[in-house]
Amino acid sequence: MKTVSLTIDGKEITTYKGEKILWAALDNGIYIPNLCAMRDNAEPEAACRLCFVEIEGKAEPVTACTEEVAEGMVVNTRGEKAVSLVRAGFELLMASHALDCAHCPANGDCELQKIAKHLKASLKTKRFRLLLRELPVDDSNPLFTYDPNKCVLCGRCVRVCRQHKETAILGFAHRGFDRVMTTFGDEPIGSERCLECGECIKVCPTGALSFKDKSKLKG
Numbered sequence: 001m002k003t004v005s006l007t008i009d010g011k012e013i014t015t016y017k018g019e020k021i022l023w024a025a026l027d028n029g030i031y032i033p034n035l036c037a038m039r040d041n042a043e044p045e046a047a048c049r050l051c052f053v054e055i056e057g058k059a060e061p062v063t064a065c066t067e068e069v070a071e072g073m074v075v076n077t078r079g080e081k082a083v084s085l086v087r088a089g090f091e092l093l094m095a096s097h098a099l100d101c102a103h104c105p106a107n108g109d110c111e112l113q114k115i116a117k118h119l120k121a122s123l124k125t126k127r128f129r130l131l132l133r134e135l136p137v138d139d140s141n142p143l144f145t146y147d148p149n150k151c152v153l154c155g156r157c158v159r160v161c162r163q164h165k166e167t168a169i170l171g172f173a174h175r176g177f178d179r180v181m182t183t184f185g186d187e188p189i190g191s192e193r194c195l196e197c198g199e200c201i202k203v204c205p206t207g208a209l210s211f212k213d214k215s216k217l218k219g
């Protein structure tokens with residue numbers, strides 16, 4: 001396998017040709033905010049727009065989950081332009097988020113909390129007006145609970161569910177502000193077709209999908 005050497009935030013890194021900047025950084029202890037990326041996904045959806053970084057020689061920031069490393073590349077995760085895009089995206093996301101960490105199953109193991117800490121930002125946005133969706137919590141599945149008010153529409157659960165092909169039940173419905181992760185036909189998530197494999201809960205970066213049995217917690 002061919003290797004590539006590059007610099008991220010001043011740190012020299014060697015990784016393999018074809019690797020995305022996001023994974024090269026994370027594997028080397030450099031955190032880049034991310035919600036939608038999955039390592040085994042060769043064609044990332046780049047849906048969350050939180051992984052912006054700057055590359056020397058490029059005028060605009062790029063998403064680290066889609067950009068491949070290159071020999072001699074110089075990446076800056078802390079550039080002003082990139083950070084400002086990430087902050088704006090994060091605050092916009094939090095403007096429709098039912099924030100209640102103290103009562104949330106993901107508290108302490110939540111990617112949103114990690115991103116806020118990384119950005120030295122509050123989970124409560126001040127820039128945008130709060131616009132909550134106030135959707136009903138779906139408790140119909142014996143294994144897990146789905147709270148769409150904590151969903152960030154990252155698509156990770158949909159992707160792992162689709163690996164079951166003919167038995168996949170998760171998908172997205174509606175557009176814009178009304179976009180929601182749901183089941184085909186908008187049936188309760190406790191549908192008989194759910195295999196109860198638990199994979200969707202393990203990949204969910206927030207408290208939107210959570211095991212009822214706390215001994216099966218993520219991690």
Ligand code: SF4
Pocket residue numbers: 097098099100101102104105106107108110111112113123150206207208
């Ligand atoms: S999903 Fe994360 S940020 Fe949202 S309430 Fe739960 S712990 Fe807090």
Ligand code: SF4
Pocket residue numbers: 150151152153154155156157158181200203204205206208209
């Ligand atoms: S339920 Fe979780 S994994 Fe699924 S789209 Fe929402 S935040 Fe992402």
Ligand code: FES
Pocket residue numbers: 033034035036037045046047048049050051063064065066
């Ligand atoms: S992790 Fe890159 S856009 Fe979501």
